[in-house]
Each structure stands twice: as structure tokens, then as C-alpha cells.
Amino acid sequence: MDASDNTLRYDINVKIAIIGGGIGGLTTALALRHFGFEPEVFEQAPELLEVGGAIAMWPNAVRVLLKLGVGEKVIEHAGVIEHIRWQHRAGKSFNQTRLPTKAVPAVALHRADLQSVLLDALPGESIHLGHDFTSCQQEHGAIRINFTSQSPVRCDVLIGADGLHSQLRDQMLDGDPPSYRGYTVWRGITGRWSKGLEPATAIEIHGRGQRFGIGPVGNGRIGWWASANEKDAWERAATTEQQTLLKLFDEWCAPVGEIISATPTEAILRNKVSDRASTQSWGLGRMTLLGDSIHPTTPNLGQGGCMAVEDAAVLARCLAKEKDPAQAFRAYEKCRYSRTAAIAGCSRLYGNIGQWESQLGAWSRGVMLSIVPGTVTRQLLKLIFDYDAFTVRI
Numbered sequence: 183m184d185a186s187d188n189t190l191r192y193d194i195n196v197k198i199a200i201i202g203g204g205i206g207g208l209t210t211a212l213a214l215r216h217f218g219f220e221p222e223v224f225e226q227a228p229e230l231l232e233v234g235g236a237i238a239m240w241p242n243a244v245r246v247l248l249k250l251g252v253g254e255k256v257i258e259h260a261g262v263i264e265h266i267r268w269q270h271r272a273g274k275s276f277n278q279t280r281l282p283t284k285a286v287p288a289v290a291l292h293r294a295d296l297q298s299v300l301l302d303a304l305p306g307e308s309i310h311l312g313h314d315f316t317s318c319q320q321e322h323g324a325i326r327i328n329f330t331s332q333s334p335v336r337c338d339v340l341i342g343a344d345g346l347h348s349q350l351r352d353q354m355l356d357g358d359p360p361s362y363r364g365y366t367v368w369r370g371i372t373g374r375w376s377k378g379l380e381p382a383t384a385i386e387i388h389g390r391g392q393r394f395g396i397g398p399v400g401n402g403r404i405g406w407w408a409s410a411n412e413k414d415a416w417e418r419a420a421t422t423e424q425q426t427l428l429k430l431f432d433e434w435c436a437p438v439g440e441i442i443s444a445t446p447t448e449a450i451l452r453n454k455v456s457d458r459a460s461t462q463s464w465g466l467g468r469m470t471l472l473g474d475s476i477h478p479t480t481p482n483l484g485q486g487g488c489m490a491v492e493d494a495a496v497l498a499r500c501l502a503k504e505k506d507p508a509q510a511f512r513a514y515e516k517c518r519y520s521r522t523a524a525i526a527g528c529s530r531l532y533g534n535i536g537q538w539e540s541q542l543g544a545w546s547r548g549v550m551l552s553i554v555p556g557t558v559t560r561q562l563l564k565l566i567f568d569y570d571a572f573t574v575r576i
Contacts, residue, residue, distance in 0.1 A: 194218040196507065199327055199337035201315045201350055203230060205237070205293070206473030206490030207343035208300035211308065212250050213498035223304075224313040224327070224335070226344075230301065234293030235369030235451050236397070236405025238263075238484030241286040241567040243491040248286065249572050250495075255299045260289035261398025261405075264382040268551045271389035273435035276551040279559045282567060290384070290399045290484075292371055315349050318469070325468065339507045340469040341497070343490070346456065348475035354466050360456035360478060363530065365391075365537050367481055368408045368427060368452050370445040375402055376437035387438065388547065391539030394431060394438050406441050407481070409455070411537055423450040455480050457530060460523035462515070470511040472497060477522040482533035485525050485566065493518055495571035503576070517576045521569065 198214060200207045203225030214221045239247065239256060247253035264287075267278040281288055301309065314330035318340060327335045342350035346360055379385075384397035391411040399405035410430050424447035431438050457478045464476050473490030480486075497514045504510035538547050 194220075194502075196339055196501075197337045198222070198339045198341065198501075199224060199325075199335060200341045200343055201327070202343035202345060202348075202475070203227070203309060203311070204343060204345060204473075204490075205296060205300070205487050206475075206494065207341075208297065208304065209246070209250070209491050210341060210343055210472060210494040210497060212252065212300060212303055213246075213494040214501065215304070216250055217498050217502035219498075219501070220308070221341075222308050222310060222335075222337075224310045224315065224329070226312070226314040228312045230297060230311070231294075234297075235407065236290050236371055236399045237293045237296055237487050238288070238290045238397075239296070239491070240288050240484060240488050241284055242569045242571070243488035244289060245286045246491050246495045246571050250303075252299050252303050255302075256291065256296060257287060257289055258400075259295040259299065260291035260400045261403075262382050263288045263290060263384050263397060265380070265384070267380075267383060267385045269385065269387050269435070270548060271387055271392075271394075271434045276388070276548055277554060277556075277559075279556040279563075282560050282564050284567065286567075288567070290397050290405055292399055292403070292405070295400070296487075315344065317353060318350070320467065338468065339501070342465075342469070342471040342475045343473050344475050346474045346478045348471065350469070351471055351475050354469060354471075355461070355463055357458070357461070360458055363455045363457065363480060363533065364411060364413065365409050365455050365533070366412045366452060367455050368423060368450055369406070370442075370450045371399060371403050371405050372441055372444040373401075373403050374440075374444040375404060376440055378437065379404070386536075387434065388536065388544070388551075389431075389434065390541070390544045391537055392430060393536050394434065396437075396441065404441060406445070408442075409533075409537065411539055412454075421447055423447055423452055455533065457526060460519070460526060462519050464515040464519075465511050468507045468511065470497070470515060477518075477526055479522075479526045480529045480533045482536060483525065483529040483566070485529060489522055489525060492521075492569065492571040496574065496576060499572070500576055513576055517574065525566065 198221040268276040387394045395407045472493035500510040500514040
């Protein structure tokens with residue numbers, strides 16, 4: 183199907199249901215409305231709270247948001263990233279690069295700010311909270327969606343955007359649980375800007391089995407993340423996270439300790455890093471999945487949310503151009519498989535290397551980071567950033 187063919191072939195009155203009101207689900211609703219559809223979003227949470235850490239929207243995702251009419255507002259709330267720097271825990275610089283110069287910026291912002299922009303762009307009556315999905319069945323040409331404590335809903339087309347532990351995925355694909363990758367990530371945001379931090383710069387600091395990342399997230403705030411190898415990733419009280427991090431990153435270069443101390447412990451999020459092996463089976467009939475529900479990606483490249491945004495645009499284009507929604511979904515899945523599998527694989531590999539803990543491994547990683555020319559780094563980034571979900575052939 184040629185990307186230049188913009189003829190709507192399918193009935194825009196088709197009833198579309200989206201399970202999940204996160205970034206992927208909301209962007210999908212917005213993308214579908216861009217083509218004239220009127221989707222409904224069903225979210226299990228009783229309210230969409232302002233929680234979460236920072237989220238990166240690299241140019242490949244910002245390009246989609248601009249096309250959907252919300253990109254400028256997203257950029258207003260965000261911190262622009264123009265440089266990336268890698269350094270040792272003692273402060274020694276390994277390397278740095280300027281991001282490929284483009285009209286579309288790379289940004290990072292509070293996840294709640296991105297969610298708010300997307301929600302404001304959608305009709306309030308199309309968002310249904312407190313709908314905890316349990317199962318679905320095909321009935322007389324329609325799909326019946328069942329919820330824990332709400333009346334069933336019928337639709338013609340069902341899209342799952344319900345995250346890493348997707349209930350819809352479990353029902354359709356009956357796959358294995360997510361695979362834990364051996365390390366934990368903490369995330370936080372602080373309003374205290376540290377002296378010595380360069381504007382528009384993201385920093386990744388490396389130690390043995392540990393990393394710490396820092397970057398601007400808009401409105402004078404700093405977003406940060408930390409990672410550490412944990413064999414079992416056992417649960418512990420959230421009230422201990424700040425002290426845990428201060429011990430883990432004791433004697434690291436400034437401003438690591440300062441940033442951790444400036445973040446209230448209740449605002450620090452902790453997650454096991456998990457993903458899944460890529461699969462070409464994404465859906466059945468008039469049902470499909472997107473984002474973390476089908477291709478969860480480790481956070482190492484900051485592309486998890488971006489892949490969901492790309493999915494949303496391609497999926498909406500396919501539904502608008504294909505008379506049969508089942509065929510539209512298979513075209514969407516075929517288009518997206520190779521790219522999402524490649525990004526997820528690269529992210530997993532980069533994370534594995536970043537978490538090397540032995541003295542030899544840490545030294546080797548430092549050498550590798552130091553010798554990569556900036557031109558090579560920028561070319562690799564361009565392969566990710568230059569993707570246009572609105573023009574890619576489907």
C-alpha cells in the first residue's frame with residue numbers, strides 16, 4: 183500500500199475500543215481521530231493521577247505529535263536535549279556528541295505533562311475510567327468486552343494498549359511472562375537545578391554494575407534515572423528508596439548525591455527492568471496490540487514510549503486505508519515488527535553492556551565509549567530519529 187494514497191476506504195463510524203489510557207492508548211485515540219474515527223478509551227484506574235518520572239520523546243515521536251497537532255504544547259512543557267555526554271562515576275568524560283541537527287527537536291518531560299496534553303486534545307466523554315478489563319469474546323460479528331465492575335461493552339475493533347502485563351495479550355497470545363533482565367531502575371524528578379549542569383544536555387554516568395542519568399525535563403526541573411544490578415529485585419518499602427540510592431551511589435561525582443537528596447523519597451519510582459522476546463504474532467482478527475503490551479522495551483535508549491507513539495500513527499493509517507479491519511491490523515503488524523524488534527534488541531544489548539560489573543568489563547566499556555567517533559554516533563541516532571510513521575510505506 184503506497185504511503186501517498188490517502189483515500190479513506192473504511193467506514194469511519196466503526197466502533198473502536200482501546201484498552202489502556204496510558205501514553206500509547208491516548209496517542210492512538212488521537213491518531214484515529216485525525217483520520218475521522220471516534221474511538222473510546224477504557225482505563226482501569228479510577229482517575230489519571232499525575233504520577234511517573236520523566237519520559238523521552240525523541241524526534242521520531244515528536245514528529246508524530248506535531249502531525250497530530252499536540253507537538254508544540256509538548257515542547258512547551260519539555261526540556262530540549264541537544265547534547266549527550268557519557269562519563270565515569272569519578273567525573274572523567276568518556277565521550278560526547280551533538281544530536282543530529284533537525285527541525286524536529288529531541289525533548290524530555292514529566293510523563294504527567296505529556297499525559298495532560300494528550301487528554302486535553304481528546305473529548306472527555308471518550309475516556310472511560312474505572313474499567314478494569316477482564317476478557318473479551320467474539321459475538322455475532324462484534325467483540326464483547328468484559329470488565330470487573332462495569333457493564334460489558336461491544337465494539338467492532340479492539341486495540342490493546344494495556345502495558346507490560348497486558349490482560350488482552352494474555353488472552354489472545356497466551357505467551358510467557360516478561361523476562362527480568364537482572365537490574366533495577368529508579369526514576370525521579372527534582373525542581374532543584376544543580377550548578378555545573380549544562381543546559382540542553384543529557385548525561386549518562388557509568389560505574390560497575392550501576393549507571394546514573396540526568397537531563398532537563400522543562401520548567402527548570404531535572405529528570406534522573408539510576409540503575410543497579412539486583413539478582414532477585416526483591417520488594418522493599420518505598421520509604422527506603424532514597425537511602426538505598428544514597429548508599430549505592432555514595433562517592434559518585436557531583437551532582438549525583440545532591441540530586442538524589444533533593445528528590446522526596448515518596449516521589450522516587452522503582453521498577454524491575456523487563457522485556458519480552460520479539461514475536462510476529464500481535465493479534466487475532468479485528469484485535470491487535472501496541473506499545474509495551476506487545477513489544478516491551480528496556481529503558482536504555484528511551485524509546486519505549488516513542489515506539490508506542492509510532493505504533494499509534496501507523497495503526498491509524500492502516501485502519502483508514504483498508505476496508506477490512508483484520509487486514510488493516512495485519513498490515514500494521516507487518517510494518518511495525520522489524521523496527522520494534524530491532525529497537526528492543528539494541529536497547530537490551532546497550533543495557534547489558536551498561537550493566538557490566540567486573541573491573542575488566544567496566545574498563546572495556548569505557549574504552550568503547552571513548553573511541554566511538556561522534557560522526558558514527560550521530561549516524562546511528564539518525565537511523566532511529568529519522569523514521570516518519572506518517573510516510574513509511576505500509
